[in-house]
Amino acid sequence: MHSAQGATVDTAHALLTKSTDRAGAYVATSRGKYDNRIYVGLAGGDRADTVLNGIAERTDLNLTAHETVTREFEQARDINSLGMIYRDLVDQAQSAKYEQILRTTLSTPIAQPILEDPAWGAVSRHLERAEEAGVKLETLIEDAYSQHDFTEADSIAAILAWRMDTLLENREATLTTAERPLREVNQDHLLALKERALDRSEAAGSSSRKSAVELAEAEKISPLTRRLYGHLGDEELAARIKHTDNELIRQIPSDVDNNEAYLSWSLGKLRHEQQLRQDMPEPLAQAEIRGREHRTLxxxxxxxxxxxxxxxxxxxxxxxxxxxxxxxxxLGEWFTPRTQLADPRLPAAWKEQIEAYRPVVDAEHQRLGAELAQNPPAWLEDLGPVPGRADRAEEWRRLAAEIATYRRTYNIPNSEPTLLPTQHLKDNPVAQHLRNRAAELHKHSELTTRKPMPDDAKEQLTQQKADEAGTAVHQSDAAAKIAALRQRAQTRNETTPQEKENAMSTSENHAGQERSGAAETNELLARLRKTQEAQQQAADQQRKLKDDEAQRRGPSGPTLR
Known part of the structure; x- marks a missing residue:
């Protein structure tokens, strides 16, 4: 490309790869007078937009002092660079912990040659795998080292790694598949249970049996320990008698496998044992029962x-x-792991250094979240607006910064409009966890950041409530008045003929009162109908306002892809 600098052709064809810098790309793509065609060479897993973005960011090494300072400052403050430094500190602390455990378990004189052996890296990887599987490191090292001696070994570390690999595979399977009904029992309580079980196992024997034997000898009866079926319980003895009797009935005299003689002898002994138990004194029978129960106990x-x-x-x-x-x-356990810091075997110096560096990463993480809240990119639309509550707003900024960090870690370009690509959601549990958190936060943001009701709608609702208050008639009062008027009318209809004749003379006087009562009834009914109509209109208006607000809010939750 540099040889083409200054040359001009009609049509230029430029092949760009991820190793091309920005200056070289400019030379290659500006030589054509009429046409410049660009071809992007992709390696396994590369994308054209990723390669081009990398070329644009790869500037000439001949920078001014000001440009160099600016670039170094931006790189030092980059959240991904800070995360890599943090994780490197954790890895080094883990290696120091493994070395310390080896020295503590095997002693320093034995451990030192192993640590200096090139195969120590294999041992360290097995220890890391064992820790992830929940296998105790000290026991694993001790068992692997004590299997055989190393008198003729060229590499003690290599042999130790080979032994650890076999032991680790077996212990992973054992811890995964073992049935452990006592797993949740406290260690001290479990040891106490063991002592109690030992005591019961030792005490569950000779005393009860001895008393049964002594009583049998006093009664001049053969003790249960010398009787053929004395060890059988009563129910077991009855079942054995029934089974033997049935087998005896099934015997065929002409069969070569006829076992009638033995079955008859066995049935006789069983029945003799049963009869003996029925005839023996009650104290002896109870003692024998206790003697037989010791086996079950x-x-x-x-x-x-x-x-x-x-x-x-x-x-x-x-x-x-x-x-x-x-x-x-x-900050996300995947980005800044913190689980290892709880291990008391971690060297104190390394732990202090990691804890001192963590606030540096945290400060940049907060700055990135605030920047995303001020100028959210297109892919943050799925996260929804920043919530109004202070704690939820802080959660929004933290999650936005963590998602941005994930996108940078996996080189997801800003041109990707979705929060996280579909392939990442399928393959990476971290991406799935971030997506679920984003969906939950978006739902909360949608519920707590609704647009306020317009002023004209507020005025209309206030006026409607005032109208309802002015025209309302309490239904119980109206019903009571109507019932009284109906009672008066019914009383007039139930008068006798003589009373009607006498009332004719005074009908003119009452006519005015009847018209007045009818007018009052009609007025009450009209006011009642008006109140019901006003309530119905208010309900319709309220429903219409809710529908309008729902249209302004849009969908109730995000659609994450």
Whole structure:
């Protein structure tokens, strides 16, 4: 490209790749007098717009001092650069922790040659994998080292890594598939249960059996320990008698496998045992029952003891989780991991350095969120407007900054209009989590940032309420007056003929009163109808105002793609 500088051709064809700088691209794309055609070379996973954006940002190295200072300042303040530095500090702290654990577990004289071995990197990766799987590192190292000696080993670290790989695979499977009904039991309580189970298992034997034997000898009866079926419980003995009797009935004399003699002998012994129990004194019968129950009690104690021992062994293989901070990681655990800082085995010097650097990343994160709130790009439309509440507005800025950081980390161009591309939502759980948070926040923002009601609508609603108050007639009062008028009319209709004849003389006097009562009734009915009509109009007007407001708000939630 540089050789073409100064040359002019009719048509220029320029091939640009991600290694082309901006100055070279300018030379290549400005040589054509009539036409300049650009071809973009893409490697695996590259996009044309990403490559072109990179070329535009890749400036000439011959910068002025002012341009150099400005570029270095922008790079030092870049949120992604700060995040990479933070994660690098965490990685180095983790490596220092693994070295410290190795020295503590095997002693420094044994650990030092392993740390200096080139294969230490493989050991460190196995320790990282074990930590992610929840496997206890100290037990893993100790078991792998103590399997065999290393007298003829050329690389102790390589052999240790190979042994750890096998042990780790087995322990991952064990911790994943093991049934652990006692997993939630406290360690101290579990140890106390183990002692109690041991005591019950030891005590569940000889005392009750000894008393049964002594009573049997006193009654000159063969003790249950010497009888063929003395160990069977009463229900088990009855079931055995029934089964043997049925088998005896099924025997065929001509069958070569006929077992009639043995079954007859067994049935006789079983029935003799049953009859003996029915005839023996009650104290002896109860003592024998207690003696037989010791087997069930011992078996139960043994089962509990085995489960407790299994849980304790699993806990030796499993790393106990460390207590994490209660407040959420507002920078995103994927971007600035904080879980490792809760590990007390992390060297204190590294922990202090990480905690001191975190506010630097946090300050830039807040600045980016405020900038996005002032000048939101097109892809932030799916996040909705900034909420009115202060705490929700802070959450909006934090989430916007985290999404922007994700887009920069994965080189998502600003030309991508959606909040997060569909492919990322399918493949990356971080993107899915960000999308879900954005949907929830957008819904809240929509509900808390509605447009105010127009002034003319407010005036119309106020006037409507005033009209309702002026024309309203309490329905109970109107109904009472109408009932009284109807009662008076009914009383007049129930008069006798003589009363009607006497009333004719005075009809003219009452005519005026009747017209007055009818007029009063009609007036009350008219006012009642007017009140009902006004209430219906108010309801219709309120419904119309709600429909108009819903049209102004638009959809109730975002559509994230």
């Amino acid at each position: 011992a078996g139960t104690s043994g089962t509990v003891l085995r489960r407790i021992s299994t849980e304790l062994k699993l806990r030796e293989l499993e790393q106990t989780p460390f207590e994490q901070p209660r407040e959420p990681n507002r």
